[in-house]
Every structure is written in structure tokens, then in C-alpha cells.
Amino acid sequence: MLDYKDIIIRRYAFGYSGSKIATLLKYSKSGVYDFLSVFGKSDLSYPLPEGITKYGIYELVHGHVPGSNTRGSEYELPDFPKIHGKRLLLNVK
Numbered sequence: 001m002l003d004y005k006d007i008i009i010r011r012y013a014f015g016y017s018g019s020k021i022a023t024l025l026k027y028s029k030s031g032v033y034d035f036l037s038v039f040g041k042s043d044l045s046y047p048l049p050e051g052i053t054k055y056g057i058y059e060l061v062h063g064h065v066p067g068s069n070t071r072g073s074e075y076e077l078p079d080f081p082k083i084h085g086k087r088l089l090l091n092v093k
Helices: 004-012 018-025 029-041 054-062 080-091
Strands: none
Touching: 004 018, 004 029, 004 054, 018 029, 029 054
16 A cells, blocks of 8 residues: 555655655555545645544545445446356367
């Protein structure tokens, strides 16, 4: 997981670019830029609330707890037994 707090501080307190942050923290540029984009659209801003954690930042920015299932109950899972059966048929020689 990206250290969101560190990214925010380096961006807004030090004025670093997303590219420089990615290089310094050894993250992908797209990961840093994607987070900064979502952060900019969120209700959270810099300076951050005292005591907030990276998990708290994630939840406020993304709208859910990290690792939680964000799919709605209407999402229908594939029919895995049927797919497995077809796969076995295709592999028979």
C-alpha cells in the first residue's frame, strides 16, 4: 500500500511533483498521480487532520476500507463449475 500521508506531505508541504515523489519513494508514477488526482477530488485536504493514518486517508479518499469488497450485491459471479467443465473438454486430446 502506498504511504498516502507521505505522498500528501511531500506534494503539499514541499511542493514536489508526482514524478519526484514516485522516484523518492520508489512507487510507480501512475500510482502516485492516480492517488493525487483522487485526493484532489475528495473532501480531504492538506493540512491533514491530526492523528490520521494512511488507512484513514484511504477510506476518506476512496469511500471504503482498504481490502473490503466494494462490489454491490447485484454483481453475479461466473458459473465456475461450468467454466471448469468447458476447460476440461477443450484440453482433451
